[in-house]
Amino acid sequence: MSLLIKNATLLSGKKADILIEGSLISEISPSITARADEKIDANGKIALPGMVNTHTHAAMTLFRGIGEDATLHDWLAAVRAVEVKVTPAQIHAGTSLAVAEMIKGGTTCFNDMYFHMDEVAAAVQESGMRAVLGYSMVDMGDAGKRKSELKIAEQFIKDWQGKADGRITTSVPPHSLYLCSRELLVASEAMSKKYKVPLHIHLSETRKEVFDCLSSHKLRPVPYLDSLGLLTHRTVAAHCVWLTKEEVKMLASRGVSASLNPVSNMKLAGGAIAPLPEMQEAKMNVSLGTDGSASNDSLSMFETMKFLALTVKNARWDATAATAPQILAAATEGGARALGMNAGALAEGKLADIILIDARAPNMAPLHNVTANLVYSAHAGNVTDSIINGKVVMRERKLLTLDEEKVVESAQKEAEKLTA
Amino acid sequence: MSLLIKNATLLSGKKADILIEGSLISEISPSITARADEKIDANGKIALPGMVNTHTHAAMTLFRGIGEDATLHDWLAAVRAVEVKVTPAQIHAGTSLAVAEMIKGGTTCFNDMYFHMDEVAAAVQESGMRAVLGYSMVDMGDAGKRKSELKIAEQFIKDWQGKADGRITTSVPPHSLYLCSRELLVASEAMSKKYKVPLHIHLSETRKEVFDCLSSHKLRPVPYLDSLGLLTHRTVAAHCVWLTKEEVKMLASRGVSASLNPVSNMKLAGGAIAPLPEMQEAKMNVSLGTDGSASNDSLSMFETMKFLALTVKNARWDATAATAPQILAAATEGGARALGMNAGALAEGKLADIILIDARAPNMAPLHNVTANLVYSAHAGNVTDSIINGKVVMRERKLLTLDEEKVVESAQKEAEKLTA
Numbered sequence: 001m002s003l004l005i006k007n008a009t010l011l012s013g014k015k016a017d018i019l020i021e022g023s024l025i026s027e028i029s030p031s032i033t034a035r036a037d038e039k040i041d042a043n044g045k046i047a048l049p050g051m052v053n054t055h056t057h058a059a060m061t062l063f064r065g066i067g068e069d070a071t072l073h074d075w076l077a078a079v080r081a082v083e084v085k086v087t088p089a090q091i092h093a094g095t096s097l098a099v100a101e102m103i104k105g106g107t108t109c110f111n112d113m114y115f116h117m118d119e120v121a122a123a124v125q126e127s128g129m130r131a132v133l134g135y136s137m138v139d140m141g142d143a144g145k146r147k148s149e150l151k152i153a154e155q156f157i158k159d160w161q162g163k164a165d166g167r168i169t170t171s172v173p174p175h176s177l178y179l180c181s182r183e184l185l186v187a188s189e190a191m192s193k194k195y196k197v198p199l200h201i202h203l204s205e206t207r208k209e210v211f212d213c214l215s216s217h218k219l220r221p222v223p224y225l226d227s228l229g230l231l232t233h234r235t236v237a238a239h240c241v242w243l244t245k246e247e248v249k250m251l252a253s254r255g256v257s258a259s260l261n262p263v264s265n266m267k268l269a270g271g272a273i274a275p276l277p278e279m280q281e282a283k284m285n286v287s288l289g290t291d292g293s294a295s296n297d298s299l300s301m302f303e304t305m306k307f308l309a310l311t312v313k314n315a316r317w318d319a320t321a322a323t324a325p326q327i328l329a330a331a332t333e334g335g336a337r338a339l340g341m342n343a344g345a346l347a348e349g350k351l352a353d354i355i356l357i358d359a360r361a362p363n364m365a366p367l368h369n370v371t372a373n374l375v376y377s378a379h380a381g382n383v384t385d386s387i388i389n390g391k392v393v394m395r396e397r398k399l400l401t402l403d404e405e406k407v408v409e410s411a412q413k414e415a416e417k418l419t420a
Numbered sequence: 421m422s423l424l425i426k427n428a429t430l431l432s433g434k435k436a437d438i439l440i441e442g443s444l445i446s447e448i449s450p451s452i453t454a455r456a457d458e459k460i461d462a463n464g465k466i467a468l469p470g471m472v473n474t475h476t477h478a479a480m481t482l483f484r485g486i487g488e489d490a491t492l493h494d495w496l497a498a499v500r501a502v503e504v505k506v507t508p509a510q511i512h513a514g515t516s517l518a519v520a521e522m523i524k525g526g527t528t529c530f531n532d533m534y535f536h537m538d539e540v541a542a543a544v545q546e547s548g549m550r551a552v553l554g555y556s557m558v559d560m561g562d563a564g565k566r567k568s569e570l571k572i573a574e575q576f577i578k579d580w581q582g583k584a585d586g587r588i589t590t591s592v593p594p595h596s597l598y599l600c601s602r603e604l605l606v607a608s609e610a611m612s613k614k615y616k617v618p619l620h621i622h623l624s625e626t627r628k629e630v631f632d633c634l635s636s637h638k639l640r641p642v643p644y645l646d647s648l649g650l651l652t653h654r655t656v657a658a659h660c661v662w663l664t665k666e667e668v669k670m671l672a673s674r675g676v677s678a679s680l681n682p683v684s685n686m687k688l689a690g691g692a693i694a695p696l697p698e699m700q701e702a703k704m705n706v707s708l709g710t711d712g713s714a715s716n717d718s719l720s721m722f723e724t725m726k727f728l729a730l731t732v733k734n735a736r737w738d739a740t741a742a743t744a745p746q747i748l749a750a751a752t753e754g755g756a757r758a759l760g761m762n763a764g765a766l767a768e769g770k771l772a773d774i775i776l777i778d779a780r781a782p783n784m785a786p787l788h789n790v791t792a793n794l795v796y797s798a799h800a801g802n803v804t805d806s807i808i809n810g811k812v813v814m815r816e817r818k819l820l821t822l823d824e825e826k827v828v829e830s831a832q833k834e835a836e837k838l839t840a
């Protein structure tokens with residue numbers, strides 16, 4: 001299979017053709033005349049590497065709108081009340097809904113940790129989406145539970161690594177330092193090393209986490225994880241907001257990638273703004289995530305980009321403290337790097353995960369600065385086409401791999417059962 | 421002309437029919453069987469009063485992407501460099517682009533202050549949009565300039581008040597206390613009183629404004645304006661971020677409406693978060709604005725709602741400090757109240773400014789909480805239909821009153837001339 005995208009506008013403002021062969025980009029140049037099985041005219045559209053959402057709990061779309069405007073305690077209680085009831089079929093329905101939303105919003109890969117992950121993987125397989133999936137482990141210090149959690153997580157890796165033409169890869173996700181014992185954390189790192197897959201963990205999301213860690217382990221979260229050997233180039237640390245400068249330097253020096261989730265942090269009123277300037281200074285790899293829909297309540301990476309840039313600017317009283325090129329890079333190549341993936345850039349030899357954005361929508365004109373318009377003016381509805389692994393999954397906003405109406409209907413039905 | 425909207429979902433989650441006769445809503449009830457000239461099936465759609473954007477400089481869409489990620493000084497210089505060159509034709513093109521973007525994003529009325537306002541009004545007249553327009557006055561203490569500014573502003577009111585079937589009304593906008601003399605401010609209030617139209621002014625947007633006011637007038641901005649009699653129920657004060665609690669109480673007691681512009685404030689790194697909880701406590705009328713595209717760079721009121729709610733929650737470390745119903749009310753009825761307009765609510769006798777939102781888009785499902793989904797999950801692309809003054813101006817995302825392609829093309833061409 002080959003696919004030729006003609007006349008796409010690049011970030012530079014210049015136009016180019018993009019040739020895809022199989023799952024890879026094989027050529028980008030001003031005019032490609034090669035024959036291709038399929039052709040897309042991208043005149044008036046911006047071509048961008050698909051966005052990589054590095055922290056999700058996709059199936060939580062079913063809880064969108066539950067526990068709104070509540071304290072963290074009440075929100076947790078409201079979410080837990082439905083989460084304990086969730087069936088595998090509901091996880092499937094919620095994931096399909098999330099994938100539909102993500103594709104329509106320009107995301108081509110997501111990094112997910114949750115449970116009933118076989119259903120998550122099945123939903124991803126059907127959808128044409130790319131994802132890094134892992135079973136989220138929690139032991140609360142219980143040795144029996146630990147053993148069974150590790151078994152489920154490892155079995156999932158064995159069953160799904162590299163499946164769906166390579167679109168599905170796996171990770172090892174111990175939930176967090178407060179829900180996982182020292183032993184579980186250490187065993188997780190061993191598993192991540194053994195299978196050469198990312199270790200995905202929540203880190204320094206709330207002040208409480210920091211204080212509790214200090215109280216339990218006499219160390220702040222980053223040095224505590226470091227003391228267990230958990231900080232490596234395979235680590236994707238979600239949130240990373242309550243950090244000291246020294247912790248940022250430590251994370252950077254170990255090659256850890258941050259997944260910043262500003263919208264979720266703000267919605268839950270955590271109080272912090274990510275130390276992005278310090279991360280950039282330390283040359284830490286930064287990527288972006290939305291978190292689950294229960295705490296956001298959107299999976300739009302465009303929204304996440306603008307929130308991160310503007311909150312950092314405002315918090316530092318410095319409009320140069322975060323720039324559009326930095327933020328767009330975090331949403332694309334930073335995400336791919338975090339997941340160890342050959343994607344996140346429009347370049348020959350990279351995975352053909354590409355989105356097209358309507359540059360002629362009123363909110364995207366004029367095009368003085370393509371990158372700034374993408375970060376500060378675009379919304380999820382401006383994405384017209386999406387190509388994942390060389391295959392067109394959305395064309396002129398119509399999903400080709402999923403029946404959008406059915407996906408929404410089924411999710412709505414399952415969601416209603418949860419609150420009935 | 422009559423228009424019947426069938427099966428619309430209301431904020432309560434219940435369905436209703438809405439009958440429009442002429443420019444007004446004449447009936448809302450579970451099932452209306454009356455005949456109407458036109459019918460819209462709103463099954464699967466949420467009906468909402470159109471959003472009211474209470475602070476814009478619409479034509480600045482032409483500068484979108486200019487002066488990005490720059491200090492306030494460099495940004496001002498970059499914008500001024502193009503602003504001084506702007507022609508009346510360019511103001512027209514930029515306003516048409518803004519109106520197209522606003523209609524597509526669910527805004528049905530905007531409150532604009534800028535220059536070459538006859539062109540702004542002409543663009544609004546053609547578009548089917550509702551707007552409150554005023555010539556932005558600046559005298560810098562020059563008596564001659566003051567006289568001519570007041571003359572232009574008054575002539576504009578005489579020429580345009582009530583035009584376009586009542587869609588265009590006018591305002592008196594002295595720019596700010598730092599670009600207007602005491603005499604100009606006092607004369608502005610007299611004009612606002614004479615014509616019974618809003619007085620629209622920038623207020624307490626930056627720390628510098630506060631310090632300079634203290635230094636020049638020995639008063640903070642709010643007491644200074646109060647000493648000149650500028651604070652009345654006709655006053656729409658844009659920004660209102662650098663305020664003391666006493667100033668909030670003073671604004672509230674005078675009946676002033678705030679227009680909060682969180683996205684613009686954050687993009688320019690002003691450093692403040694609006695004192696929304698204090699405003700709510702003082703029962704001050706709060707409305708929302710986007711400001712111009714040079715400092716946002718979007719005119720989406722959906723985005724503005726989410727930014728305001730989340731920044732307030734996060735700044736106060738309290739997820740209950742701003743709620744979806746409060747924020748949605750500010751974007752609709754708060755805006756109408758600020759402008760003294762019989763709109764902003766779906767109720768019999770109100771102006772028929774109504775938008776429909778796709779409740780079946782993947783990012784809007786499930787519908788556990790309609791209001792929360794509108795504030796936290798929706799984006800501008802979810803708006804499907806727009807009715808202004810009883811007339812359908814957008815149907816299934818197609819603009820009926822403007823030629824979208826031409827508007828975008830013309831704006832792009834004019835914008836390129838500006839930077840050539």
